[in-house]
Amino acid sequence: MIARFLAIPLLELRNSWKKPLHVIMLVVFGLMSLGFVVGGVQVSTGSADTGGAKVAINSAFNLAFADFALFALILPFFVAVICGMPVLGDFDRKINRLIAATPISHAGYAFSRFLASLVVLAAILGAWLVLQIGFYELIPLDANERVRGAFSIWSYLQPLFVGALPLAIFIGGVSMWLGVRTRQPVLVFALPVVVLVACIFFVWSFNPPWLPLWVNQLMQLADPTGMRWFLRTYLDEDRGVEFYNTAAFAPDAAFLLSRLGFAAIGLIAVWATGRRLARAERDDLRVGEPRALLASAAAASRSAKVEHAAIAARGRPPECTVRTPGFVASTAHILRAETRALLRSPGIWLFGPLILIQAWAATAFREGPFNTETLVTTGSAAAGVFNTLTLLLCFLILFYTIESLVREERCGLSGIFRASPVPTASVLAGKVLANAAMALVIIGCASLAIAMVLGKQYFDTGIEIDFEVPVLFLVLGVLLAPTLILWAAFVSFLYALLRNRFVVYGIALAALAGTGFATQFGYLNWVTKWHMWGSVQWSELDRLAFMWPAIATNRVLMLSLAVFFIVATLSLWPRRLPDLRAVADRAKPAALLRAAIVPILAATPVLVIGTYAALSVRSGYEGAPQRDAQKAYWKRNSATWEDKPVPALDKVDGEVKLFPETRSIEVAATYVLRNPHIEPMAEVPITVGPHFETSDWTVDGVATDPEKRDQPLPSIENRSGLYVISPAKPLKRNETVTVTFRLKGEFPRGWSRSGAGAGEFLLPSGVVLTSFSPSFLPVVGFADGVGVDDENQRDAREYPLDHWKSRVDPAFGPAWATDVRLAVEGPSDWVINVVGVEKESIEVDGRTRTVWETEHPVRFFNIVGGPLEAKEGDGARVYFSRRTPHNVDTMVKALAAARTSYGAWFGEYPWTNLRVTQFPGLAGYAQGFPGNISFSEGIGYLAKPIGGVEGENGEDADTLDIAFYIVAHEAGHQWWGNIVMPGKGPGGNIISEGLAEFSSLMLVHHELGASQGEALRRRWERAYTFGRSPDDERSINRTDGTRPGDTVITYNRAGFVFWMLRDCVGEEAMLAGLRSFVDKWRNGVETPEGLDFPLIEDLVESLREHAPDVAKYDAFVADWILGTKFPELEFADTRIAEGSSEGAYTTEGALRNIAGGRAASSTATEVVVRVFGEKPSEEGAKAPFEDVMVRIDAGEAASFRIATTFKPVKVVVDPEVRLLFAGRQRCEKSL
Known part of the structure; x- marks a missing residue:
């Protein structure tokens, strides 16, 4: 056995x-x-x-x-x-x-x-x-x-x-x-x-x-x-x-x-x-009962009459016509047979509903910032299911193609089938087309799921978004089909070459695994990215136009490669068993050459298109020459110019012409540069974008050529992209030099390497250009980070503990503000917004030239716009595309409320304009330039509107108006980052981002209600808990944004801690301290060494002056700002005590703080534990509750008892989300 x-x-x-x-x-x-x-x-x-x-x-x-x-x-x-x-x-x-x-x-x-x-x-x-x-x-x-x-x-x-x-x-x-x-x-x-x-x-x-x-x-x-x-x-x-x-x-x-x-x-x-x-x-059901069958056969043979007839008696035999079936007829016949077999297969009826469910799940909840929902459009939904469909259909095509190719062999009919006069091309075409029909069924299920999601979305929100069949055909047809055709051709080629389905399965699965590995680590580009994963980035404004030449070339390349595999498959497909003599004959050079002619001809388009694509990638803005130029910029200049004093840019007067249809920018500008430092400046550096061709440089009116060396002073020398200006004599303190130039270039130039997104761009769908980078004007000084990668990246800088006591440079950009005058010319049907106020506007030949001037000097400026419309508010304006109007009213409300409330809380708003301008969602960010906030379509405009209804007892705590919150955050940067420029060093960016987060939370709390404020803090806590890096984590005052996990400290922990500090000192004292801080550090503090800018310790000092209990304030600061306290709580035991009776219940239990390492603190943590009763059935009624304050030491447990007159059903720790801690989900328990 x-x-x-x-x-x-x-x-x-x-x-x-x-x-x-x-x-x-x-x-x-x-x-x-x-x-x-x-x-x-x-x-x-x-x-x-x-x-x-x-x-x-x-x-x-x-x-x-x-x-x-x-x-x-x-x-x-x-x-x-x-x-x-x-x-x-x-x-x-x-x-x-x-x-x-x-x-x-x-x-x-x-x-x-x-x-x-x-x-x-x-x-x-x-x-x-x-x-x-x-x-x-x-x-x-x-x-x-x-x-x-x-x-x-x-x-x-x-x-x-x-x-x-x-x-x-x-x-x-x-x-x-x-x-x-x-x-x-x-x-x-x-x-x-x-x-x-x-x-x-x-x-x-x-x-x-x-x-x-x-x-x-x-x-x-x-x-x-x-x-x-x-x-x-x-x-x-x-x-x-x-x-x-x-x-x-x-x-x-x-x-x-x-x-x-x-x-x-x-x-x-x-x-x-x-x-x-x-x-x-x-029990073979096809045969039935053997005895009954035998009896029936015997009876039939006894009753049958046998008739004999001579063939000659029937007359002459009929004429027989033999005709070889044509390609179309043979293909149709095989397609019909294969499709019938496919439709009878349970597999297609299994995978069809599977993809319907998967597409529904992928599109019904499109995740936005902080796990909020975004609105679904046809394009975003199709792009969202593109990767899923690609993977699933590649698997199905692999399995169904191989099994259809071996079906005749498995059934013992391969000899008859291969000996038939049906052309080999018809055999393969019929089988592949049948699998294409299967793919159409799967894609149809995905399309049905998208239509259902759009219908449900309309039912839930009342927002009608069109079901755009052309968009669906573009994404799930034009873009997906070449991948599937190529994969089917490749699989068929493998089988024709290897003739073993298990080997083909192994190699094909290895190919998919290798593709996934290469995709994950960024080894693929537009030449090799056959599956297009991660390259279908949909924007309602841009609609794939940004990288369409690269996408189209990639798809044509994959189709030409599929043709090559098809030709190779036809030449290899086994119609007869080879003998040794035939093998020897085919191995002769002449025979090999004749056999290779057609595959070589088929490979020619692949080589031509592939070469063109490779050269386009190489010459693009992410190509190897561009990376080498950036490396040369860093290698030539970093040792000389890093941490060198930067000149002040007193004035910018420029003419900028935008040509979106060709991505072209023409600039003619004048810079007035000043030495604000005690030491003379013999050389002044500025960084010019590599996409520009420069001309007509002058220094104090003297023409110069940056490409020439050893010119007489004044001159400019191009040092691998860093243009070093040498005045006629070194600039003493407050002396100036005037530089003029012309720039002309394409931005971004050419193709990307493999992605379809960009941070700054000029496109027919919109423009976003900033002074943070040399996208449209040179940047003063040496640009940190350019040319730095894993090979030459250095560790984060270690600052001394008392760094804040010395003079501190600004965290980003120049220390000294600039008077800006820009005349921007663009299409007349565009809205183009620039920092400052509009002075004049002239329309000539379908183009509009608008002059913008700043009312007060600014440190940053930008250009943002496109074919947009405007919505006015109280001292605020929001520009938007007619395709994405859904949250504009909310955004106007947030912007107007921010201008009013922030002005009262932190200080007067100094500029006339306060605008939010939309740009295509090729990048998902917003930036708060003075009076001119640039805002991606994907992070607010397409958020799912939820209204401003406050929940009850935290039951709707996950409701958050994300559009309102993000606008409030960016509006906060008008104060934190513009009016008050933070210093460069640990804790500096906390002033910009952490206080902007706190400001947005304050506005959400006061305008939308406490429930949405709690929802926002929950999301901050979750993001911080899951995003922190304990081994790299430093206290808020030691965080400079250069280490893993610094982002969640800068935004989420800092915003929450400032809210806790508000609870500690009181809202009025907190706001009074912030107003004092703004008054002191507005535009920096003048020192003998130059302007000084604040770090977090300076903020702590300003707030301390207004703290009602200084000892309590100092203890809080020591734990949460100067320390890394982060409790982790969990229930040790919770139950309704024995002996409880109707009208007299006692809930008892223990709460444990299991935080260890640097997250632990020597001071105890105080937190509220609340017991809820059953919610009454009356409309609007709230569930009864009782609270108790629990004090827990690190690593210890504290017991609690709560007496109630109602029957407790749930116990919750910190129900109002006033403490930042880990384990919140574990601290809600039903009784």
Whole structure:
């Protein structure tokens, strides 16, 4: 019995090395592990400083992370082939009839087959494990950047037992059952496809703030890959490098039980496979009852009359006409037969609803800032499902194409079929077109889902957004079809070349895995990005116009490559079995040359178009020459000009002509530069954009050529993009030099490398240009960061603790403000806004020239506009496209409220204009220039409107008007960043961004209600909790924005801490301190060494003067601003006390602060614990509640008791979101 059972496993194990698929699997796993080590794929934690604490690449958690990812993405497909196909192969070879005649039972045969597959998989994974150990333990590492811990074999084995084994049993067993149940090899791959698509696009990433904890835990347990559990449990909240390097990887009991459950499902499926095999053999429904059939046949033979007739008696035989079927007729016949077989396949009816559900999920909740919802348009929805459809259809085309190509061979009809006079082109065209029909069904399901989402959106919001069929055809037709055609041609070519479907499966899956790896690490460009992932960036204003030449060329290139594969396939397709003589004849040079003529001709367009695309990428603004020029700029000038005193730009007088249809900019300008420093300046640097051609340079009226060396003074020298001005004599303090120039260029110039977005641009859809970069005017001084990449990047600067006590330079831009006069010319149907006020406007020949002048000197200025309309408010104006009017009223309200409230809270607003101007969503940011805020369409204009209704008892705490909030934040920069320029150093940018966040929270709180303020703080807390880097985290006063995790400190922690400080000192005292701060630091403070700009310690000093309780204020500042306090709370025990009765209830429990490391604090944390009762049924009624204040020391637990007259149903920590802490979701518990 045991010998019979083990016969198949032993046979498979002995022959496993002979099967190419097994070798391919080992190679793919080995190369991926090597790529993980070399490419630095590891848990994102540890210090970014050279020599700082790093996660060990061979730690248990890092290995588990790499292995879980590898198993989830690649293992299911190989498991499905190795476990699901052997039984079907036995059916094809009729071996099942021989096995049925042996003593082994069908269930025993199924389990024996399954065990054989698992043994082979174990052997492959065992060999891979040896390779992995070698890669992780032996490859040399840079000790300053990456470290290796002590070797532990259990760290390598544990992911195999916990992750790979249950997943393999589940996928293998179910795939085997699906194959036997349907007799369709395609459905063997159904489960891996469903698992991968669902996990990548939903299960792993779907984690909104409103998701209940129990649903999150259920999703973790229901994920067969285990990746969601690993991410949510260990990685979402960075636990620090010490934990990941030293703690044991110990899955909890619930997770282990779920793994056992998946393994049990797989084993049950194997048992069901045996049952199905037995039933198929015992009760063949196609044959019926054998005895009845035999009796019926005997009766029919007795009653039948036999008639004999001579052929001659029937007359002459009819004429026979033989005609070779044509290409069209043959293709139509094969297409009809293949389509009929396809429509009868359950696979298409499985994947159609799957993509319908997936497209609905991907578009129904389009995530915006802070997990808010954005409005869905046809273009954004189509672009949103593009990646999903591409991946799913590539899998389906792979499986259906291969199975259709081997169908005749599996049915024993290959000899007859290949000997028929049907052209080979018709055979392949009919089969491929049938798969195209399947793709159309899938795309139709996605289109139906988009239409349904738009309909539901109209029902929910009343906003009608057109269902644009041309847009859908463009994105899901014109852009997607070349990818699918190329992939089908490539798969057919592989089969024609290799003639082994399992080898083709292995190579094709390896190609997909390699493509994903190359995409993730940015190795692909417009020449090689055959799948277009991440390059379909939809904007309602731009509509793919920005990179359309690159997109169109890429699509034509892929179609020409598909033609080459089709031609190669036709030349290789086997219509007859070759003999040795035929092989020898075809190997002759003349025969090879004749056979190669057509493929060479087919390859010519590929080479021509590919060369053109490669040259276009190279000559574009992200090409290699551009990167080399930036490197040369840094290499030539960084040592000389970094941290050198920068001259003041007293005046800019320029003429800017914009030609959007050609992306051209023409500039003629005058700069007046002044030396504000004590030391003389013999040289003055300015940086000119590399996209410009310059001419007509003068220095104090003297013409000069920057490209010439050793010119007489005054002169200008071009030093690799840094133009160094040498006045006739060194500039003494407050002496000036006047420079004039002309610039002409295209911006951005040419193609990108692979993306379809840009931060600044001039396009027919809109323009956004800023003085932060040399996009339309030179930048004064040396531009930090240009030419810096991983090869020459340095660690963050370490500032002395008392840096704030010295004179501090501005955080960004010049220290001294500039009088700006710009005459901007552009299309007459455009609105173009510039910093300042409009002085005159003239329209000539369809173009408008408008002169703008600043009322007061400014440090930054910009140009933003396009074909827009305007909406007026009280002292505010919002410019928008007619395609995106949905949130304009809210934005006008926010802008007007900000101007009024901020002026009262922080100081008078100094400029006449306050405008928000929309630009195409090729980038998702907003910037608050003086009176002229540039605003991307994607971060406010397309937010889903929610009104301003306040929730009850925090029940609607997730409601946030994101458009109002973002406008309020950017309006805050009129004060924080413009009126008050922060200093350069740790804590400087906190004044700009942290106070802008606090200002927006204040406005949301006062204008929209407390509930939306709580919602915003919840989102800040969540973003900070999940985005912080404990090993790199520094206190607010030591954060300079250069380390991982600094962003969430600068924005989220700082904004929340300032709100807590408001609670600490009171709102009036807080605002009085901020007004004093603005009064003191407006335009900087003059010192003998020059202008001084504030850091966070200066703000702390200003606020202290208005604190009613200085000791309490200092303690708060020590914990939250000068320290890194961050409590982590959880309930230790919570229940309704025994003895509680009707009308007298007691809720008791304990609250624990488990924060450790630098997040812990020596001072206790005070927090409110609230018990809620059942909400009354009356409309508008609020649930009763009782509060108690709990004081908890770090690492300790504090008990609490709350007496109520109502029956408690829920206990919540900090219900009004007044404390920043981790674990909020765990601190809400039903009783």
